[in-house]
Amino acid sequence: MPANETTAFGAVGGADAVRALIDRFYDLMDLEPAYAGIRALHPSSLDGSRDKLYMFLSGWLGGPDLYQQRFGHPRLRARHLPYAIGIAERDQWMACMEQAMQECGLDTALQERLAAAFANTADWMRNKGG
Numbered sequence: 001m002p003a004n005e006t007t008a009f010g011a012v013g014g015a016d017a018v019r020a021l022i023d024r025f026y027d028l029m030d031l032e033p034a035y036a037g038i039r040a041l042h043p044s045s046l047d048g049s050r051d052k053l054y055m056f057l058s059g060w061l062g063g064p065d066l067y068q069q070r071f072g073h074p075r076l077r078a079r080h081l082p083y084a085i086g087i088a089e090r091d092q093w094m095a096c097m098e099q100a101m102q103e104c105g106l107d108t109a110l111q112e113r114l115a116a117a118f119a120n121t122a123d124w125m126r127n128k129g130g
């Protein structure tokens with residue numbers, strides 16, 4: 001799909017740019033002590049997590065709905081129930097994504113728009129107090 005500015009997928013820069021964002025997100029999760037809390041919830045290899053988040057975000061940003069085609073309805077909240085997610089985990093996820101967007105050089109207004117949308121979804125994943 002060519003980069004099409006009318007979707008967030010296009011505004012980010014298309015498939016390769018979305019993949020680069022996800023790769024940076026999980027690289028940072030691996031590298032930065034500040035994200036060790038959420039890193040510990042993930043499997044030792046992040047390869048599957050990278051693929052799934054890429055496929056999901058492709059559709060969520062208005063590009064090809066790869067996740068749904070492969071796995072059906074995301075049921076995102078239900079799929080996160082095995083992991084204890086509170087305010088600290090939500091905030092680490094957001095900080096990691098915001099750092100990845102910054103380092104990938106996304107346009108500032110786009111970063112803000114996406115951060116607001118991510119924040120809603122991340123908050124909805126909370127399944128424990130604190």
Ligand code: HEM
Pocket residue numbers: 038041042043048049052053056071076079080083085089090091093118121122123125126
């Ligand atoms: C709020 C903090 C969050 C934490 C701590 C968290 C953590 C996790 C963990 C541990 C997994 C399992 C990884 C694996 O099986 O490889 C996962 C899967 C996933 N997460 Fe999150 N997540 C959070 C928020 C989000 C948000 C905001 C999104 C979307 C915008 C998202 C999208 C996904 C997707 C698509 C999967 C794969 C689901 C599957 O098919 O099993 N997550 N997450």
